[in-house]
Amino acid sequence: MKHTTFLRWALTGCAAAVLVGCGGGGGSDSDAGPAATIRVLGTRADLVTSGDALVEIVAPAGVDVTTLKVDVDGTDVTSAFAKRADGRTVGLVSGLKNGKNVLRVAQSGRSGATLEITNHPRGGPVISGAQVGPWVCTTKVTTPNATNPDLGDPLDAQCNIAAPVYRYQYRTLNNTFAVYDPASPPAANQIATVTTESGRTIPYIVRIERGVINRGKYDLATLADPTNPTASWTPWAVSPAWNRKLYWKFGSGCEFGRTQASPQSVLDHVALSRGYMVASSEMTNYGSHCNDVTSAETVMMIKEHITERYGEIRFTMSEGNSGGAHQQHLLATAYPGLLQGMLPWNGWQDTWTTGREFADCGLLKRFYDGGAGGLTYTQMQRANIAGHRWNQVCEGPAQINMASRTPFYMDPQVGGADCGTHPNRWSLSNLGGIRCTLQDFNIAIFGARDATGYAKTPHDNVGIQYGLVAVNTGQITPEQFVRLNEQIGGYDINGQWQSRRMVADPGAPEIAHGSGRVAHGKGLGEVAIIAGVNYNITEEHYDFRNYVIRNRILEQWGDHANQVLWRYKTAPADLDERRFATMDLWLTRVEADTTNRTLREKIVANKPGAAVDSCYRADRGVWSTDAAYCNTSANPSMASTITGAGADALYNPGLDEWPVFRDTRVAAGEDLTSDIMKCQLKPLTIADYFVSFTQAQWSRLQAVFPNGVCDYSKPGVGQVVPQQWLTFTAGPGGKPLGTAPTSRAQ
Template identity: 30%
Template structure:
């Protein structure tokens, strides 16, 4: 591919066209770098396929650009530059045939399809090593810089060369001057062995810049690209209004050392924002930039954990193979937006349990929250032994995603943002970050999907005999719900440090609707409809190779609960009855945390899988699985425990538990305990009258007395969930 780029550059410099001749003038035009209607940045890599006997001329909006093309295989390939914003035409003429392709070009700062830009938007180009952002207005809007203000945070592209040191770090290559090569080989330069077996100096060419207002990076080993690419996605949780920074995965030493190109963007890190429509758009634009420079990769595989895993499922669903051809989601969830359903329950139930001696034993709390709990794991909020996943894994997510007045974004760059006080104009909620999807209500607040009307907390614990009917009624009467955004107040300790220690409120109880019985909250039907149509919900419609891998972290009360891999699989089965393109791998991390990294093996299996697909395309994705592309589980040192189609039996079916199922116990969520499906995703349940639920035997052996029946109706006046 590198040779193709060099030839294109030479043809452009020489200034005359490279003719192509064949027996008949049959033509076809295609854009290799993007969809024709989603070109960005004023350029596109175009291919002219020809079988015919006439010389080809290529025109951009009527101007001859044939000199930018060179012969490649059965046609011509060239980088067409100078495209105007909006509609353009590329025409190939080979007498007597003429073919025209319409392109639509969008600015490099976007948007393409994600909707209006979000403001204010905090620039981070200086942190990213690109220097101050470019002045784009004199209206006092955005970040103050010399000569004016920057609202959209653009900065010039920077290219550099790095080497991997024997101490495990990347360092700048020494040079004689701004453009000359290295004066001598650094004494501490490491070497690496590529996929093809060659051992070379570990020298990396890197490009950084701004695409779609986010920082991006592309990197590959010098003179050693293996033709494959890894797109590194990152996780975290954030509410946007920020350019973000590049993660360490931008210089993934394993991938680079094997010869992969590494693509990365701050806009595809969920620690920057969680608008995955915007994230998908950004990923397309970054890959477009890469293809324009180096050509189409043999394939691109996604790698990334948590929010980085979610992105792979969502982009694989929404964009097919346009961003990634294969996926290695790690510590995955099916999506983010449906996690808000059960995570919103956590602090309501924690507040209730913390104020009732019945729940002083932490191990008991799994009965209500579904997730793991432990009497021995340290609690970061009490400093004592005893905690659960709601506390250790999810505490802080309620104010972060639901309270418009609270944000964890205290970056010093805000001091340079104008107009003064602009940060305080932001409604800091997940709903507002995606207000162009959820919509806004009559008061100007983003609509919210969160709903717990009819949800019977602890139902499975009741029917299983773990809690009594009196305890079941009490928790459902007192758990409560959340206030509307417009009615919330600022958080207390530990989220606002100046409120500590006196105003301790880790449950955000001041923003809960409480009582006896406490009111429940109804999700906005417009918000629910909009998000379900948006593509942000993973529905299981994905047809690329997927190796879903995670360390088993349940004993650490980690937020990445292990059942989520199977939630994705069940959604795939719900979609079309098939999930053969997804395999699930667990690696043990007990007792002391992760020790073995399974990603290199996953990359090798993906490489074999993709090679089979290229060789036997008619067999499809599932029909091309190599022997290692099966469900598997591994010991702490990475050695295989079991593999095959039945190792996870008993998770999504009623078979006897398989070898991996027995080794790795799974937990659930508050909504699964309340009777919902393992795969989650039910924003608002269908309701049934209490009397009907009793008649159907929903409560197991419990036969409510007249007073208990009346209490149920008082707690659930509109009925209970019928999942």
């Protein structure tokens, strides 16, 4: 089995200096000769879960591996090991207790070697800290069906089950999936065939494993023979139908449910037909559980499970829309190595900086709906204040607008996914109830603000000059600017409007930035990205968010060569397959690169020809790579045709126009990285404006901003390069895992 640096990094979920070489190393210069080396495969030795660890033993030169004895805390486990077909000595060690276990390898007359393995419960947590509760198990299904099988009664409060269950689907001749019943299978000539990456042509039948890991249901789909369903499925004898590549499906939304839900569908024809394994978990479905640390933790745990049951993973590609894009960006930022290639759609940059804009839009809508202080603001003026194409992006009535989402993030009494409807949800008459806010669902990360037990929030709009760009470019009048900032106000900790601005809790912005809750260019620059950019200028998934990621990478690395934007107004029929195939080729090339280049250098050097910024011209049925036409620079143009006049004026781009509008914070003067949770302040000065204020207006502005306005020439409060691979087991804020355990000679 090939072992490039890229492979070792990908297989173990390792990252940079934290996770590379997981469990390796060790040796001795003693007279007794060198000791064996022990490695845990699929994860770090201190992040093992579920009582099992796949372990490789590398014997010293000249030592017969069959003479080695292996034990765990004195219990002999030698029989678990054997020299496998690839020449490696590998064994699955089971029965590990929670906490520390010492695995020892010894041979008479030579130094022994030990490796400390720390095991964690299958139900978690491992790195995410205290789990939110209550948690409702739904493993028992009284009326099971093809997408919701019965897993049996839960064994404990973490919803663990006795064993995974399996179901089958097959590909029909009409290119759809249908239920395959092994007890009553369809005729063989009714089942499509598929030729895998290795060149094998087999019946197109898919086995789906469903189980529970980290309190969440997961699905794993692989090509399989239902007449011999476990053939070759061991970690050292990988099924030839699986190419050892993993495709992870992340789910959209952002909700705070305390009940088990369902994973994303894993019946992905593009991936399965190539021999990929497809994985999903409800814990990586933001529409059920909006916490990117538990999302990362779940990916880590399930990748370990795959390694121990199916075999080592070559690399992991992922895709996800909206909230699924949040997660990919955040996992690359805070837990690099879990994903090697990402295919985000509708590319929200992260959860918290988009959450700022939800709050901004709720405030703007309230201001306008409340009479706008007696002034009139046209739809074009509202659009320019928010930075958008039109006012509906913020306010509606477009179906998906940010003001409508504000309560779901900030009001503890609102929310779906069994939170806002929970009978014990928080209210003024039930102060000890479940709080349905983003920060409270992530309280293990941010911690409590005070004796109330409410979570800290990093939300802040002190010093924000709403409409700054608009007033300086003559799009609104000085009086409109002053009135807006006088009356916009903020939200309190319970999501209720207040006349004063929002103030972040002490320490919360520092945690948001320092722990990686704001997606950062450092990790984003070390993963291959092909973003599917639907030309969207009308609602909350607008395409500028992809350019925010671009600028964050650019700021950190000096270029954005690892991120590719594919824009389209009408998606070509083969878009999914084209993106997947291009990313697969990209990662396969990186995998094969055995040079001494850094990982990022390998990613940039091995880009396929199709991995270039492009836009699809549906009128011609071709992709254009003209950067000026496609408007793909890091500082894209907003130029657009304007139709109508006066109150009816509206940006209305033509067929060959691809403008990219902005967000509320960039429209208030922030740069294109749009990544500051709480700004540093500077004195209010007349030199910053290109318009004239009356003395009365200037005095009113001074009253609005007594401590100054945002100074975007400086980093935000607590804005630092985030630490990676943090654990929250010791409490909020997180601490780095530190160096991975290695085997030691004894």
